[in-house]
Amino acid sequence: MxxxxxxxxxxxxxxxxxxxxxxxxxxxxxxxxxxxxxxxxxKIKTVYVNTTVYLNGTSPPTTLTKYNISGTLITPPYSLASDPVINKSAPFGRTLNGINQPLNSSSLAVINKAPNSYFETAGLKYLNNSLSNQVGASANPVPAFMVNGKPSVIYFGSITCIFCGENRWAMALALSRFGNFSTLYTGYSSLGDADLPTLYWSPAHYNQSAVDLGSFYSSNYINFIAIEDTDPITGGFSLQPVATIQQEVNSTGNTAYMDAMAYLIQTGDKYKNFGGTPYAIWGTFQIDGADAVDLGNTTTQINSTYALGYMTHAQVLQQLSNPNDQFAWTEYAAADLYVAMICSTISNTAPVCKLSAVQSLEARGY
Amino acid sequence: MKPGRFLVFKSIFSSPFSLVLLATASIAYYYFIMYIIRISGSGLALVTAPIYLIYLTVVTSGLLLTISIYSLHLSLKSMASEVSEGAASVVTVFIGSLVSSCGCSAPILGTILYGIGFDSVGVSGILSFVGSNQYLLLGIISLANLLLIYYSLGKLSGECKLKNGRIVPRK
The missing domain is CATH 1.20.5 (Single alpha-helices involved in coiled-coils or other helix-helix interfaces)
Structure with missing residues (x-):
């Protein structure tokens, strides 16, 4: 017992x-x-809440390093022998047709010469809550990263990433308001990450793990420092550890890029918000993630959840050149947020900063 | 004579109640994993992990929880201690959800890692590892569930006996 x-x-x-x-x-x-x-x-909301933006604090924290450096930025090669242009059709979801192809002049003009009126209309739609797609970003204040007397946009992404793929359209549109792209390239997110048509800042090492640096962007207002992780595009999303990427950046010896990478890591440590890609600094604003989720229309015109994955680059550019649906307006609205951040940084010295929508966004905290 | 693990398993899951419980638990866990994936993916149910491994995770976790609940049911009839490993199914599902949701963005996992004390370099390293090894990690999680199921059945086998084809407390 x-x-x-x-x-x-x-x-x-x-x-x-x-x-x-x-x-x-x-x-x-x-x-x-x-x-x-x-x-x-x-209408369930996720961590990126539509129309809601956050700004932590009203002035940049003093614990971050204030960079003010001089030097040249990296100019990438115009082509890569190891990663040539692919001219072979394949079904959506498996296609790499045209990858690393430079945009022709008319396609480039869609980005560089987009009318300011499109940005204004989209911005007003966003402010009036008439966009169905998700737009919004959580932004933290940071000191501007100054190179050659100009503030910078520092972008850290991955060619394999779906959100980077979608976000580059909005980024390109935003950057075009302050400067010019002499070349952009057609690209895709990885086949395992929706195979979205996107832009590349430079020819991508889509066959291997590497880091692509630089772009063909020039501006009197800002610098554009692009750091793009690459991994085989036929796989899924993949991101090399930041430490590995930083080593590759440091191996270039380029002061601007080395310091930019260090600064990105520093802001991530400060705000404890590095959770993947894209990860960027737009002037005096640090943003983790894309500022929109725009993978297609939410109307019944396109039923697929990732409608963008069923579009060619030509179709995307056609929509951006003549926006008349949620997808295109969302891209311009997402660009407006970035524009507002830069306008706030440069004290509204660029013509686009006079748009009422941009000024309203600035008043909200950018 | 104590019943073997297979007989215990068979006895448990020959009950309609257990089957309903298994289905409910598995569905709950599946919805939870997809919910975490959606949150991490800005509202997109972007499943980058192999879906069959997600199914395996939720089914094994559901089995584990069902066995635990069944043993709870038995313990209410006696003073015998019973299987509590079902609680581990919650942990394995949660870990599985973090692994499955690791893609371009992994805000939840990143937040947890920062909270533990990692810096950005450390967080990125772990996110890179998890993202690149989803197959392996989900497989390990499912294997852990299976081992816990095996262990739980062994415990029940030792503390119960078969009576009219059903397991009952030995005492």
């Missing part, structure tokens, strides 16, 4: 085991309720 102490221990163990099991059951019930609600409710 078991002693009373043994029975007591068994009772305690039993109670503990029961409590754990009850907790597990409760978690399961809560999990199914919360997650079922999120699928059922059409």
């Amino acid at each position: 078991a002693s009373s102490s043994t029975k007591t221990r068994q009772t305690q163990a039993s109670k503990k085991a029961q409590a754990l099991t009850y907790a597990a059951v409760a978690f399961s019930i809560i999990a199914i309720l919360i997650s079922s609600y999120s699928f059922i409710h059409p």
Whole structure:
């Protein structure tokens, strides 16, 4: 017959085991309720809340290094023998047709010469909450990264990444308001990450793990420092560790890029918000993630969730040249947020800063 | 004579209640994983991990939870301590959700890592590792569930007996 102490221990163990099991059951019930609600409710918000932007603090923190350096930026090669242009059709989702192809002059003009009126209309749509796609960014204040007397846009991304793929359209449009791209390239996100048509700042090492640096952008207002991780495009999303990427950046010996990389890491440590790509600094604003989720229309015109993955580059450019749907307006609205950040940084010295939508966005905190 | 693990398993899952419980738990865990994926992916259910491994994770976790609940049901009839490893299914599902959601962005996992004390370089290293090894990690999680199921059945086998084809507390 078991002693009373043994029975007591068994009772305690039993109670503990029961409590754990009850907790597990409760978690399961809560999990199914919360997650079922999120699928059922059409307006459920995620961490990137539409129309809501955050600005932590009103002035840049003093603990971040203030860079003010001089030097040349990296100019990438115009082509890569190891990663040539592919001219072979394939079904959507598996296509790399035209990868690393420079945009022709008319396609480039869609970006460089986009009318300011498109930015104004899209900005007003965003401010009036008439965009269906998600637009918004959580931005933190940082000191401007000054190179040659100009503030900088520092971009850290990956060619394999779906969000980077979508975001580069908005980035290119925004940058075009302050300067000019002499060349851009057609690209794709990785086949495992929706195979989205996108732009590359320079020819990408799409066959291997590497780091692509630089662009063909020039501006009197800002610098554009592009740091793009590359991995085989036929796989899924992949990102080399930041330490590895930093080593490759440092191996170039380019002061601007070395310091920019260090600065990105520093801001990530400061705000504890590096959670993947894209990751960027737009003037005096640090942003983790893309500022929009624009993978297609939310209207019934295009039913696929990732409608962008079923478009060619020509179709995307055609929509951007004549915006009349949610996808195109969202790209311009996303660009407007970046424009507002830069305008705020450069004290509105560029013509685009006079747009009322941009001024309204600045008043909201950019 | 104590029943073997297979007989215990068979006895548990020959009950309609257990089957309903298994289905409910598996669905709950699946929805939870997809919810975490959506949050991490800015609202997109961008499943970058192999879907069959996600299914395996939720089913093994559901099995584990069901066995634990069944043993709880038995323990309410006796003073015997019973299987509590079902609580571990919650942990494995949560870890599985973080692994499955690791893609371009992994805000939840990143936040946890920063909270533990990693810096950006450390966080990126872990995110890179998790993102590149989703197959392996989900496989390990499912294997852990299977081992816990094996262990749980062993415990039940030692503390129960078969009576009319059903397991009942030995005492």
